[in-house]
Amino acid sequence: MMAATAVLGLAAPALASPYYPRCAPIGTAGNEICIRFINNNTGVDMGYFKRAGNPVTVRFSYQSGSFRNWDGGWFTAVRGVPTTPYTYAWNGTNPGSCITGYLHVSDGSQYSTGQLCR
Numbered sequence: 001m002m003a004a005t006a007v008l009g010l011a012a013p014a015l016a017s018p019y020y021p022r023c024a025p026i027g028t029a030g031n032e033i034c035i036r037f038i039n040n041n042t043g044v045d046m047g048y049f050k051r052a053g054n055p056v057t058v059r060f061s062y063q064s065g066s067f068r069n070w071d072g073g074w075f076t077a078v079r080g081v082p083t084t085p086y087t088y089a090w091n092g093t094n095p096g097s098c099i100t101g102y103l104h105v106s107d108g109s110q111y112s113t114g115q116l117c118r
Contacts, residue, residue: 019036020034020035020036020047021116022034022035022036022101022113022115022116023035023049023113024112024113024114026103026111027052027053029051029052029053030049030051030052031048031049031050031051031052031053032048032049032051033046033047033049033101033102033103033111033113034046034047034048034049034085034101034113035047035062035099035100035101035116036116037095037099037116038089038091039091039092041095041118042091042092042093042094043089043091043092043093043095044062044069044090044093044095044101045087045088045089045090046060046062046071046087046089046101046103046113047085047086047087048060048077048085048086048087048103049082049083049085050078050079050086051080052079053079055076055077055078055079056076056077056105056106057074057076057077057105057106058074058075058076058077058104058105058106059071059073059074059103060101060102060104061101061102061104062090062095062099062100063099063100063102064095064096065096065098067096069090069093071088074106098115098117099116100112100113100114100115100116101116
């Protein structure tokens, strides 16, 4: 586990983990959703970096071509450690060459990672 130190007068740290090649902001408070291929491209992993704001009930899905895979169900995300995301992995789903991740919010809004191709 890494500890972060704040220093006055310096820029904020870069967002997103270097382990995720595709991330997209959610709002203006530094929250992000990210996606990547895992396990030699046979699976998909998504992360939600909840860095600010009130608790929110969400779930993940990803799309590859016309096929969409959903996570295990709704969960409540609360603001946490900036470098530790909520994650969900789909192993052995053998996605196509391009994937797009989605974060669904219980109020009906939806956010996209944008498309990631290998």
